[in-house]
Amino acid sequence: MSLMAVSPILGHFLAYILAGQTAVFFGWQNAFLVPGFILVAAAGLWFWKMPAVTGHSEKTNVPKNGVLKNELFQFIIQSKLYLMLLLGILVGIIKEGLTLWGPVIFIELYSLDMERIVFIMSLMPLINLLFVLLGGLLIRKYFKNEKYTILLFLFLTLLPVLLIWKTPDMVLILAVFSFYGLMAAIYTVNNQMLTFLPIGFRENGKVSAAAGTLDCSVYMGAVIAGPLIGTASDRFGWNGIFGGIMCVCALALIPAFLLLFLTGRKNLKNPVGF
Numbered sequence: 001m002s003l004m005a006v007s008p009i010l011g012h013f014l015a016y017i018l019a020g021q022t023a024v025f026f027g028w029q030n031a032f033l034v035p036g037f038i039l040v041a042a043a044g045l046w047f048w049k050m051p052a053v054t055g056h057s058e059k060t061n062v063p064k065n066g067v068l069k070n071e072l073f074q075f076i077i078q079s080k081l082y083l084m085l086l087l088g089i090l091v092g093i094i095k096e097g098l099t100l101w102g103p104v105i106f107i108e109l110y111s112l113d114m115e116r117i118v119f120i121m122s123l124m125p126l127i128n129l130l131f132v133l134l135g136g137l138l139i140r141k142y143f144k145n146e147k148y149t150i151l152l153f154l155f156l157t158l159l160p161v162l163l164i165w166k167t168p169d170m171v172l173i174l175a176v177f178s179f180y181g182l183m184a185a186i187y188t189v190n191n192q193m194l195t196f197l198p199i200g201f202r203e204n205g206k207v208s209a210a211a212g213t214l215d216c217s218v219y220m221g222a223v224i225a226g227p228l229i230g231t232a233s234d235r236f237g238w239n240g241i242f243g244g245i246m247c248v249c250a251l252a253l254i255p256a257f258l259l260l261f262l263t264g265r266k267n268l269k270n271p272v273g274f
Contacts, residue, residue: 006129013125020118080263081210083255084197085217090252092221094245095186097229105238110172120176124183131184132191146196147260154256156185157249165242190218
């Protein structure tokens with residue numbers, strides 16, 4: 001799960017370089033051909049190789065005709081999964097929204113050309129990867145509980161976003177590193193949510209269901225953030241957007257705190273004790 005969570009970060013790194021350089025030298029229209037060719041190749045690899053991949057089935061008491069709606073609702077309430085879903089939506093608003101609008105923000109605030117934008121954005125996934133690895137190290141060596149690291153990195157989002165919000169005329173290098181810090185911290189929270197939290201459902205036989213639902217909640221946040229940030233920036237400017245991001249970061253602390261105190265503080269030997 002940890003390795004799979006790293007793969008989108010490396011994908012972002014390659015995407016900025018491949019698509020960015022294609023746009024610089026061959027025009028933005030041709031940049032859309034790059035992911036097309038890659039996806040066709042990936043589809044062929046998946047079609048020919050995935051049938052040979054096998055694994056252990058997850059033990060579950062789910063009936064053959066699926067989970068009844070009232071049973072699923074009851075499970076979501078009893079397991080406090082709704083807190084994770086709320087956290088996922090808020091994380092998705094920040095993570096996916098700023099990933100989408102990041103290049104536009106730097107172009108409009110600092111009038112950067114495409115080559116410098118590609119350079120700045122291509123370094124961001126590498127910083128994210130370092131933070132994600134650091135988050136995993138903190139769990140294994142110190143906290144022994146993913147909910148503590150989620151809280152820690154949520155707190156770490158507050159300082160860089162506060163700097164960007166309250167210092168709209170800051171020099172480019174400081175703005176870049178503040179943006180890096182914000183994105184790296186929120187990517188680490190996202191990684192902890194989608195890799196460690198679902199393990200707590202293994203005794204219920206619902207690890208895959210929890211992982212898929214949490215992943216969906218992050219993209220629900222993306223659905224909200226994409227058009228909302230674009231529309232709100234026209235009215236409030238990018239400084240106002242970062243004020244809103246500051247509020248979202250603060251709001252995300254609420255379900256994270258409740259998740260810690262309502263679901264127990266057991267360590268990784270019995271991760272979350274649902």
